Amino acid sequence: MTDAVGPRPVVPVIVFPGSNDDRDAQLALERLGADSPRVWHTDETLPAGTAGVVLPGGFSYGDYLRCGAIARFSPVLNAVADFAAGGGLVLGICNGFQILTEAGLLPGALRPNQTLSFVCRDVALTVERTDTPFTSRCEPGADLTVPVKHGDGCWFADDELVAQLEANGQLVLRYAAGANPNGAVADVAGVLNDEGNVFGLMPHPEHAVDPLLGSTDGALILGSLVDAARLSLVLAV
Amino acid sequence: MLVRPKPGILDPQGQAVESSLRHLGFAVGEARVGKLVDVELDTDDRDEALVQLQQMCEQLLTNPLIESYAIELEQT
Numbered sequence: 001m002t003d004a005v006g007p008r009p010v011v012p013v014i015v016f017p018g019s020n021d022d023r024d025a026q027l028a029l030e031r032l033g034a035d036s037p038r039v040w041h042t043d044e045t046l047p048a049g050t051a052g053v054v055l056p057g058g059f060s061y062g063d064y065l066r067c068g069a070i071a072r073f074s075p076v077l078n079a080v081a082d083f084a085a086g087g088g089l090v091l092g093i094c095n096g097f098q099i100l101t102e103a104g105l106l107p108g109a110l111r112p113n114q115t116l117s118f119v120c121r122d123v124a125l126t127v128e129r130t131d132t133p134f135t136s137r138c139e140p141g142a143d144l145t146v147p148v149k150h151g152d153g154c155w156f157a158d159d160e161l162v163a164q165l166e167a168n169g170q171l172v173l174r175y176a177a178g179a180n181p182n183g184a185v186a187d188v189a190g191v192l193n194d195e196g197n198v199f200g201l202m203p204h205p206e207h208a209v210d211p212l213l214g215s216t217d218g219a220l221i222l223g224s225l226v227d228a229a230r231l232s233l234v235l236a237v
Numbered sequence: 238m239l240v241r242p243k244p245g246i247l248d249p250q251g252q253a254v255e256s257s258l259r260h261l262g263f264a265v266g267e268a269r270v271g272k273l274v275d276v277e278l279d280t281d282d283r284d285e286a287l288v289q290l291q292q293m294c295e296q297l298l299t300n301p302l303i304e305s306y307a308i309e310l311e312q313t
């Protein structure tokens with residue numbers, strides 16, 4: 001992982017009851033040069049100077065009802081939604097992605113995997129765009145190896161919505177041909193919002209940030225976020 | 238409140254149930270699996286109850302992109 005130079009942007013990781021990847025996300029972000037306090041879901045505000053927010057993976061509220069359906073009503077989500085509405089950078093990983101779709105901050109919905117099996121393995125991903133705050137460290141057309149681990153990762157949108165997202169360039173991350181682990185429509189692994197500041201993905205970049213973990217490709221995504229968060233600090237001065 | 242996957246939405250649970258039922262010898266067509274949510278409301282006003290239940294379905298119990306709902310009222 002590369003530690004970039006410059007100020008350490010504050011990129012908190014939100015913790016819901018049942019989150020379990022918050023510490024991995026925190027560790028990865030801090031090694032990439034961010035300050036990443038863990039913020040409890042009942043907090044009504046984000047830490048001072050927040051330049052990016054990460055919603056981590058896990059099983060918030062036991063995945064009851066639908067994954068992410070209950071977490072979206074957490075007090076902190078209002079702060080996250082306000083932050084996003086003001087152009088703030090928000091990244092949702094796995095359960096975090098599910099929460100962002102349930103909260104209406106990202107398009108589509110996450111459904112149970114087509115196979116009904118929990119999948120836990122490395123997958124090959126194709127980066128469709130590198131001009132986003134979440135993929136700027138990737139090479140255009142790059143293939144990444146990042147693990148997935150989920151039971152409800154089958155992203156769904158109807159044909160009309162998929163066509164619209166495709167036309168807008170919002171389908172930023174796809175499973176490589178033949179590597180779709182969950183039946184997601186259009187092989188979608190990660191989606192950007194229309195404004196380009198909120199991104200969600202099912203794979204876990206925070207689990208691929210060290211050679212010991214088998215891949216460092218996840219650091220390209222989290223590192224891009226840290227770069228963009230740092231840039232927003234510099235621009236704000 | 239009955240919550241169902243909308244028509245056209247892939248329902249792998251329904252497919253698994255359908256295949257198991259056929260395995261048992263039942264000649265079923267397509268099976269779909271939804272959810273049942275029972276709540277108790279302290280009111281005699283059916284219209285008011287209906288409004289409240291609709292709001293519950295729309296705000297929390299369903300994701301309108303993928304699910305539809307139906308409401309049944311029962312006096313206890």
